[in-house]
Amino acid sequence: MSTAKAPRPKRNFSSLAPLTTKTLVDQVVDAIVEATAKGIFLPGDRIVEAEVARSLNVSRIPVREALRLLESQGVVVSERYRGMRLMSVNxxxxxxxxxxxxxxxxxxxxxxxxxxxxxxxxxxxxxxxxxxxxxxxxxxxxxxxxxxxxxxxxxxxxxxxxxxxxxxxxxxxxxxxxxxxxxxxxxxxxxxxxxxxxxxxxxxxxxxxxxxxxxxxxxxxxxxxxxxxxxxxxxxxxxxxxxxx
Incomplete structure (x- = not known):
């Protein structure tokens, strides 16, 4: 005995969350890059998560994620026992x-x-x-x-x-x-x-x-x-x- 398959519901894209231009993490990344490009932060400087969060008036979570992303792109370097530092320009x-x-x-x-x-x-x-x-x-x-x-x-x-x-x-x-x-x-x-x-x-x-x-x-x-x-x-x-x- 065969059973008929229930019809697949139509996709309703209007129910999806709207896309945002930039996430908070992206904004933190941009702020750190801009500050370094302008010479406010300097290559080789130690980047303290709590200080960045306080300056940008955000929690430490998006700052931590931003630093991980920047580390993957070579902008910051994680040093054992010394934390995160901005890339060098040697x-x-x-x-x-x-x-x-x-x-x-x-x-x-x-x-x-x-x-x-x-x-x-x-x-x-x-x-x-x-x-x-x-x-x-x-x-x-x-x-x-x-x-x-x-x-x-x-x-x-x-x-x-x-x-x-x-x-x-x-x-x-x-x-x-x-x-x-x-x-x-x-x-x-x-x-x-x-x-x-x-x-x-x-x-x-x-x-x-x-x-x-x-x-x-x-x-x-x-x-x-x-x-x-x-x-x-x-x-x-x-x-x-x-x-x-």
């Missing part, structure tokens, strides 16, 4: 990070150039970000320039239409925002934006060799021009002087 660490980034973005550029030859309009999102970067530079907003700088390079990777490449690049994004942010304390932010005009121009022309050479300068040479360790030392001395005045 030359060796930066070189390794930037060389990986360069390899990924050269590959992204090659794939974007191939796609843009068939449809130049795919470069529009990059052009829009650079327009925003110019406006941020005109307003003197170094952190916004740094955030948009990260968004530009993520967008370049996303336009490659290579999911594996994007998943490999993304964990570096918050480290890069910090590095970009610190560089705006030393470099002319309008010059930083102008570098991105050159990147888009190379993509439009479709010259992969020229693009690769430009990216070597943009990612490696310009970054090497900033002595991040010395910059952090100077900021630490200024902080100490302000605290003792």
């Amino acid at each position: 030359i060796d660490r930066l070189e390794k990070t930037l060389k990986v980034r360069l390899a990924l973005e050269k590959l992204a550029g090659a794939e974007v150039i191939a796609r843009a030859m068939a449809d130049p309009a795919i470069l529009a999102p990059l052009e829009d970000i650079v327009t925003q970067m110019h406006a941020a530079a005109d307003a003197g907003d170094g952190f916004l320039v740094a955030s948009l700088d990260t968004a530009f390079h993520l967008c370049l990777c996303e336009l490659s239409d290579n999911d594996t490449l994007v998943r490999t690049w993304k964990p570096l994004s918050r480290q890069l925002t910090i590095i970009f942010g610190l560089s705006t304390l030393k470099k002319d932010i309008k010059a930083i934006v102008a570098e991105h005009d050159d990147v888009i121009d190379a993509l439009r022309k479709g010259d992969r060799s020229a693009f690769d050479k430009l990216m070597e300068v943009h990612i490696l040479e310009y970054s090497r021009a900033v002595d991040y360790e010395k910059l952090v030392e100077q900021l630490r001395m200024l902080e100490h002087r302000d605290n003792t005045d």
